[in-house]
Amino acid sequence: MIESASGLDKEFHFQDWFEQRLNNLAVHYERSGRNTFPDFSLVEKTEAYEVKGLKFPGREGSYDSNSQAPTGNHNGRQIYYVFGRYPADLAGYDDLGNGRKQYPVVDLVLCHGDFLNADHNYLHKNEHVKGFGTYGDIMIRDRKMYVAPTPFALTDGTTGLLTLIVPGGVPLDQRFQQVGELVRTEADSIVVGYSFDLRTNRLAVDTVLNPQAGAQHRFIACRLTTQSDRQVSMLAHGPVAAETEAEDETE
Numbered sequence: 001m002i003e004s005a006s007g008l009d010k011e012f013h014f015q016d017w018f019e020q021r022l023n024n025l026a027v028h029y030e031r032s033g034r035n036t037f038p039d040f041s042l043v044e045k046t047e048a049y050e051v052k053g054l055k056f057p058g059r060e061g062s063y064d065s066n067s068q069a070p071t072g073n074h075n076g077r078q079i080y081y082v083f084g085r086y087p088a089d090l091a092g093y094d095d096l097g098n099g100r101k102q103y104p105v106v107d108l109v110l111c112h113g114d115f116l117n118a119d120h121n122y123l124h125k126n127e128h129v130k131g132f133g134t135y136g137d138i139m140i141r142d143r144k145m146y147v148a149p150t151p152f153a154l155t156d157g158t159t160g161l162l163t164l165i166v167p168g169g170v171p172l173d174q175r176f177q178q179v180g181e182l183v184r185t186e187a188d189s190i191v192v193g194y195s196f197d198l199r200t201n202r203l204a205v206d207t208v209l210n211p212q213a214g215a216q217h218r219f220i221a222c223r224l225t226t227q228s229d230r231q232v233s234m235l236a237h238g239p240v241a242a243e244t245e246a247e248d249e250t251e
Helices: 013-025 238-250
Strands: 029-031 040-042 047-056 062-065 077-087 094-097 100-103 107-112 127-132 138-142 146-149 162-167 176-185 189-197 202-209 216-224
Touching: 013 040, 013 047, 013 077, 162 176
Parallel strands: 047 077, 107 162
Antiparallel strands: 029 040, 040 047, 062 146, 077 107, 094 100, 127 138, 162 216, 176 216, 189 202
């Protein structure tokens, strides 16, 4: 069960839950500071985890990332994203006092970052410009936020279950069963820049043709053999749904 630290604990309760799972496994890891990427890095393995808790029902089709665009490789480590959904309405769940609650994880998807974005070359960096304002002494900071679809918006068959999504070709040991083959296809064009007109408040996007357009990235969905064999498949409308949800959040 997830245990919130207080009634105001809206962001880090699921991270604490995941950290306890690592402790139970007795693996060595390092936890990063808040709002840094990734959240947990293993010591003996070049592997790290970024943890995202989502209310269910609620905004579960997309998530915000303020420090790093989704990626499957960062500083030489393989990055896995941990998406866990928990009840939005906590009425009826155990009250631990002082606003603290205890409630379950509805479902969980552990997916390789390449399933969200296979680009390993993009470098996240926030820049600024000076000279804004009547007296020319105001700075504008360009602070990027990335809104990406979650596996719940991209796949079917993950609700209420624990699912692991790994790149195709990763060997599975006898503990696991394969429950689906997932394919993501590269877009025809990619965004390489944008500009903002302060006079009209309009954002212009600069795109180029993707030389890898149509290339397919294959992944395997799997679960423990002791768990459900419900098949996992791609949802064709997943990214569109996530984009619409992101726009609604912005409004």
